[in-house]
Amino acid sequence: MASGKRATCAYGLLLAALLLAPWLGLYPVLAMKLLCFALFACAFNLLLGYTGLVSFGHAAFFGGAAYACGYAMKFLQLSPELGVLAGTAFGALLGLVFGALAIRRQGIYFAMITLALAQMFYFFCLQTPATGGEDGLQAVPRGDLFGVLPLASDHTMYYIVLLITAAAFLGIMRIVNSPFGQILRAIKENEPRAISLGYDADRFKLLAFVLSSALAGLAGALKTLVLGFATLTDVHWMMSGTVILMTLVGGMGTLSGPLVGALVIVALENKLGDAGNALAAMTGIGWFETLGESVSMVTGLIFVVCVLTFRRGIMGEILARWQGRATPQPAVPAVARAQPGAASPGQG
């Protein structure tokens, strides 16, 4: 990001706001949930924005880690930090398996393969007794951090979650700007060239995939810790759809986009009913009251509108305005429709 100063400023303000949030009346549990989803979206975006790979199976890492963390804490009586670690490790491991299978294909094929793998994992979660099936893994205790700091209080929990997400966010920033991140950018822009310079593109992408799934796992594990349960919703393919939507709405390939996207979508899921009621009260049109029951329709509508009109997402648009970039530079679409005949890999 070029306008570094301004960005630092903005992030500083955001952090300050988040630090004060519980005292400003923001509901801590909702805020924590938001942070978890923001982290999830950032993890997804790490993969999408910086390798151009669209995974349609990230729910598996998120939900798998949520279950792993819950299981570790509830049945193995591990402490929270170990539980979260277990979840993250599980996400990474699952990512390694998925990645190894899917990374050889690209674009839409990659998306479909990850989707199918995640669906397989969904059925596994549904059937295995360890997850409690439809009931979910319930009443996971928050426990005491490092055995000393009790997390039962929402405020304590909030600051811990904030700390972890902020650290993870910084970590993502670091990854993006690391030597490794440079190679990823190069691979994304011109894979054959990067290979010809001696970089095993598939392995770099696999590491990026694993990092992304580990971070998604971290988000899932934190979510279990915060809410005290893990359910099938977390591994359902719609969760993958939701995280794509968050990233799309916020702005693919922008660091801050997923944060904004997560905010918008979580707010939508939780507050659409209220908003509908308010609208109904304001306009007197009773139909708005039913808005709360149509979350999936509204979600669908957002997908359609986003894809058709503002593919750069909210932050993408804002950044484009700020930096006065004339040419649109959407993150994913590396190329327009492949030109027939120019597809031989040697000529990329």
Next chain:
Amino acid sequence: MNMIASPALELRDLHAWYGESHILHGVDLTVNPGEVVTLLGRNGAGRTTTLRAIMGLVGARKGSVRVHGQETIGMKTHRIAPLGLGYCPEERAIFASLSCEENLLLPPQFACTPGAVGLREPMTLGEIYEMFPNLHERRKSQGTRMSGGEQQMLAVARILRTGASVLLLDEISEGLAPVIVQKLAKMIAMLRNRGYTIVMVEQNFRFAAPLADRFFVMEHGRIVEAFAAADLERKMPTLSALLGV
């Protein structure tokens, strides 16, 4: 054929763009019915782009393109060919998933309605196979499995079947063994005798020189030189300066 009513092809101040890049900067070109003309120029001068612009295959185009007097600048690509244009692209565009014969049969034949100017009786498959015995031999094989020369013949033959009278041929001699190039030269001469109007884009000056009635030289998206075959000798020095020929 269609008396001197209107030129077969008339470009006026044609501009063309690929995305942001402005490639043609006002091309003016007139081709009369039954004429064979050649566009010469260095790599990247914009000759291919001129042909593509005529067919509406560029990003955006402006100016005027008249085919037998009819303005086509606002037309959709698929409406242009039926006016009697046949385009044989540089890259040949033989379809891999179609057999040789399917490739040949692919372009729709234009309905030869009585009033339609610019169309002529389409060649039958038999006539084409007679003209290109190689194609008959390989008619069942996959399009891209044919040799470069065969593909080139197929690409040309393909547009003869449609009934087009104006042929736009882009570098048809390119990458072919001289024997085949000679064959193609004979074919062009024959088509000319049959009254086809032909616009050739050629790097291979030696191939084009004996065939064309008129020559145009392009540079940076403009026509910078135009002369008739009779003036060829006289123009040679200019040409070698322009083309390094």
Next chain:
Amino acid sequence: MPDTDVILQTHGLTKAFKGFTAVSDVSLSVRRGSIHALIGPNGAGKTTCFNLLTKFHAPSSGSIHFNGTDITALRPAQIARMGVIRSFQISAVFPQLTVLENVRIALQRRLGTAWHFWRGKRSLSRLDARAMELLDAVGLAGFAHLGTAELAYGRKRALELATTLATDPELMLLDEPTQGMGHEDVETVTALIKRVSAGRTVLMVEHNMSVVSSIVDRITVLQRGAVLAEGTYDEISRNPQVREAYMGTTDEPEDRRAATAAPSAEAS
């Protein structure tokens, strides 16, 4: 000749795409320290040959030996790390990175930190000096901090060359390095190739016969995927088969210029 003199050797290299044989039974041997050209009509299989040598395509049959070791089974990146670096027929740069970063990507490999996702970007700045040196060598020093997408085509090719050089390759495979360049650029690049070829081996595809005749030591002519002839420029240009298949059958004094103009460099 002793084996150590041969840096790259292929035996019966063949590539078939769904029944269409693009490269058939090519046995090539490139001498260490030479500039070797691969020429032939469009579609003769030159680029495909490069793709095979660097394993961008897997050969249908045949073997490739580099410095005496069999590299037929290796992955493309492994081959690159052994010192065989290729350029591409259509200019291959990283358009959204700056010119300097482009070269740095290539230099990064030697640093050994390519996998370090926890390290800061600043750790890369010590490569800048070397990168500037390379850019200077191809005349791009003044553009170092420009976005690569903004470069003119000829400069992109120069940048590509600099990037290739940055990996310090033992064998460089250049696919039409002068394609799309103006006359002056062609001369500069030709001179540059000649200069950097000191101490390395260059295998290049080139349609421009003036380039070929001025710097190339040895030529292999491909036609329809198979080797048609091999020899020095003079041998090749006298070979009747080559003249028929590639250079044309025109009169003696004209053939150089004709060949220069004849084949279009435009790829598909």
Next chain:
Amino acid sequence: MELFGVPLPALLSQLLLGLVNGSFYAILSLGLAVIFGLLNVINFAHGALFMLGAVLAWMGLNYLGLSYWLMLVLAPVIAGALGVVLERTMLRHLYRFDHLYGLLLTLGICLLIEGALRSVYGVSGLPYPTPEALSGVSHLGFMVLPNYRAWVVLASLAVCFATWFMIEKTRLGAYLRAGTENPRMVEAFGVNVPLLVTLTYAFGVGLAALAGVLAAPVMQVSPLMGQNLIITVFAVVVIGGMGSILGSIFTGLGLGVFEGITKVYYPEASATVVFVAMVCVLLVRPAGLFGKEK
């Protein structure tokens, strides 16, 4: 007689039933393949359109008294018309961009269609009777086979074969195949490729709706009926090789049968067997069974 501990008649009957399921897979994946082939769009809305077909059949019967047979023709036509609208107003604008956007757009459309029908008809489903003419059962010796299921297999085989014939053997099909390779050039020959694209999408959508009508009497007609089927069908398409017509037909039928066998020997895995098959195929042939390498 037994085969690995399962009585042969039971095995045979499960194979036959697998074939019925396979027929649905085949029609659905065929539609996906046709659309993907020419538009390069993964039509996520396919499941919703399948459901729409079934709901249309129900609406026809309940509101207008139109018979199953009439709806078998009408529903695909109506859905196809919807497809025309979707392609003209939305999908068309995305071809220039990454294929991913097509997937996301159709996902959004899928949510919209499902949501809309759900708010009208609820979720528990609508009953649809088996048409009179097909309501009986046939005694095959090893099992009783409802006539309707036999009809499903025959009808879908016929449709699949007709589609295959149309695409591989006719002029129109030649346009389609050529259009997949190089649409601009086909256009330069004077073929209205945009129209062709629209019609192809409509046709693919029509196939989905047809499958929906076929399914109406055997599955509960409900707004959610396509949701779970579609991801399985995606896996079928990946296994078959994306965009391959014959691949999707054979893989669809084959996987139905394979699933049937799994139900006999290890029913717990029947939900995942398709995905396991997908992983295995991908490990050996990344492009799918019938797919072309890159």
Next chain:
Amino acid sequence: DANGVKIGVITDMSGSYADLSGKGSVLAAQMAVEEFGGKALGKPVTVLSADHQNKADIASSLARRWFDTDGVDMVIDFPNSSTALAVQEVARQKQKIDIVSTGGAMALTNQNCSPTGFHWAWDTYSVSYPLVRRLIEQGRNSWYYITVDYAFGQSLEADFRKAVDAGGGKNVGSTRHPLNASDFSSPVVAASASKAKVVVLANAGNDMINGVKAAGEFGLIKAGQTVITPSTFITDLKSLGLNAAQGLTYVDPFKLDLDGKSKDFVERYYKRHKAYPTHGQIGVYSGVLHYLKAVEAAKTVEGPAVAEKMRALPVSDAFVRNGKVRADGRMVHDMYLAQAKTPAESKGPWDLVKYIGTIPGDEAFRPLSASECPLVKK
């Protein structure tokens, strides 16, 4: 509270359970409030409602926010068991009342029981054990299961098997199928081949409906097999149509025509909802009514105090007559053996069920002695 008593209906407005709970549940809650006079402790009673989208995280954060910032005193319904369990946890922490009506998870009153959590209409035990006993008495002693392959189905099948063993019957086999399977022909054919006298569809919702359709298609009931659908709501019968549903046997927690009070409720409900109430919906009515009575009795809305009164007071309304709330939170009441009518027997669009027996409450629900609920083992 300044604003009076607030009751929150958390339910599924748009997902798979929307028809058997959803808006109908909200209406039922409102009818209970109206019946109670609209006021409790002298202040108005308000009913809030929200869609949990079948997501536990949404349900629990909603409940949390309602409890913490909106002053909601009690939440009710939860057709989906993961949301029910998640909200019960929140309610336990916040010491607020939660009543699960439409959901049936045993865990609610078992290992996850809560001092302020109640389970109202039914649970998986109550629709399996009593039924087995009755049928075996009638000589239907060989059982086959078509089970949805996840916790719900598995535990349902296990319950049945135990009951069949205990009653001296024989379990002859089972087939598992995935959740939301579209095709039931294979399990049905297997069930038919087994010649078992009873075929249990241990699944719910669309799976159950599709299973029944396939059973009809392959002629199971015609061949004399009894098909049991434990988790049947009246809306399921409606959407199946009696042609397909006729002869299905199940346990219904609610008898539509029990007496005038019930009939009257159903009639009033039908006028406003255009559909008969499911037992989940009328359970919401009953739960709200009982809660309000307890509030009046406790003279406070404090959760623990109200919970105590809820346990102490008998339950009697249009839903149940002689109900009582046990220590583990289970509301115990009579259940009814029910069968789907044949099309000929049916006299109206909603005349779908005939009741063929009554199961006394004590027999219908799992005895406290078998409970793992810590509240019981004091």
